[in-house]
Amino acid sequence: MANPIWIMTSAFDQLNLDQTVEKALEIGVQGLDLCVFRKDGTRDDFVATHLDYENFGSEAAKKLIDQFNSAKLRLSIGAFDNLIGGDPAERIKNQNHLLRLIRMAYLLGGDENDVKVGTFVGYNHELGNQEGGFEKNLLEYQRVFGPIIRYANSLGVTILYENCPMEGWRSSGHFGTFNNLPGVLAARKLMYELVPEANHGEIYDPSHDVWQHSDPVEVIKNTDMNRLKRIHVKSTRNISDPFWGNMYPMQEVKADWAKKAGIPSSTNPWDRHHYEATLPGFGLGDSMDWRAFVNILKERNFSGPFEIENEAVLSKQTGNMGAIVQGCKAAVQNLAPLLYELGENGWQYPESDYKPLLEVNREDVPLMTMEEL
Numbered sequence: 001m002a003n004p005i006w007i008m009t010s011a012f013d014q015l016n017l018d019q020t021v022e023k024a025l026e027i028g029v030q031g032l033d034l035c036v037f038r039k040d041g042t043r044d045d046f047v048a049t050h051l052d053y054e055n056f057g058s059e060a061a062k063k064l065i066d067q068f069n070s071a072k073l074r075l076s077i078g079a080f081d082n083l084i085g086g087d088p089a090e091r092i093k094n095q096n097h098l099l100r101l102i103r104m105a106y107l108l109g110g111d112e113n114d115v116k117v118g119t120f121v122g123y124n125h126e127l128g129n130q131e132g133g134f135e136k137n138l139l140e141y142q143r144v145f146g147p148i149i150r151y152a153n154s155l156g157v158t159i160l161y162e163n164c165p166m167e168g169w170r171s172s173g174h175f176g177t178f179n180n181l182p183g184v185l186a187a188r189k190l191m192y193e194l195v196p197e198a199n200h201g202e203i204y205d206p207s208h209d210v211w212q213h214s215d216p217v218e219v220i221k222n223t224d225m226n227r228l229k230r231i232h233v234k235s236t237r238n239i240s241d242p243f244w245g246n247m248y249p250m251q252e253v254k255a256d257w258a259k260k261a262g263i264p265s266s267t268n269p270w271d272r273h274h275y276e277a278t279l280p281g282f283g284l285g286d287s288m289d290w291r292a293f294v295n296i297l298k299e300r301n302f303s304g305p306f307e308i309e310n311e312a313v314l315s316k317q318t319g320n321m322g323a324i325v326q327g328c329k330a331a332v333q334n335l336a337p338l339l340y341e342l343g344e345n346g347w348q349y350p351e352s353d354y355k356p357l358l359e360v361n362r363e364d365v366p367l368m369t370m371e372e373l
Contacts, residue, residue: 006029008232010048017050023328029073034051034077058361078116113358122166124137142195145200149200155365172250207234220296220300221300235290237287282326283312308328
């Protein structure tokens, strides 16, 4: 079967679910990864809440399945926050929200309908600042996520980790910018050793490895393909920096020092690595060989969706809905000849590959909390 192209709905935070479905049909994708962030969360960047998670039960699940089948779309859900570090009260709220999303995925059919739950892990810098801090974060991951993964397994639901290091999650006054444990392949492999259940895996975004000067093709060659369920379509244009180099993050120094020395200095936590977020096929071009990347995925029999995560400077970051839609359309057209066979109407996803969501009619289950777990 051909790989479908989906959209991660953080790009459409200005729209409600019905309007987002309309945009998906206009753009010509086969599914949506629905962002369901906490309404009272601490993140303010690329977040959206496209489902009413506080009032989601069996009836709401049935209506959502009917809506997506009518539109011939598939779906997943997710929210991406720090679950093992940061403010302790927020940490618990994020953990409980993940448990809520697992219940929602179960009601939507879970693995039977390929409804996965996307998440970050985060990072605990109180542990990380100690000697052996990385290993201590792995053990904290095992302590927190082990029970969560086993709970999800009992409901037939798979959890997926996205590999963004979340380099801007701490102020520029800190030296390091590694703020999400699965930000490198080595960590992900260790995570699966510590929590060996089969029902957790990866959403792989190659753009994060590109600006870290790792080749995504080599990452895929060394990835356990049983763990890889989604690919994020997002890219990066690397910008060479003669002052700070491109290995370590740019640091924050006094403004008058930087002015006198004639050097750049970090002015916000997200400007510390020298790259520009792009979408393949839209605007500036990027620092990645998409043909080689798609080819290695094909060689390794990846069958999951390619999800457009639109954070591009020329598209999503303009705030202009026309440019947001344009960027998504360009990404679809750029990928089409790499993914699909040539037909009468060009390179297109074969409609015969579409499979509707099963109407599972799951009985409701009570909300689970970390305290109960």
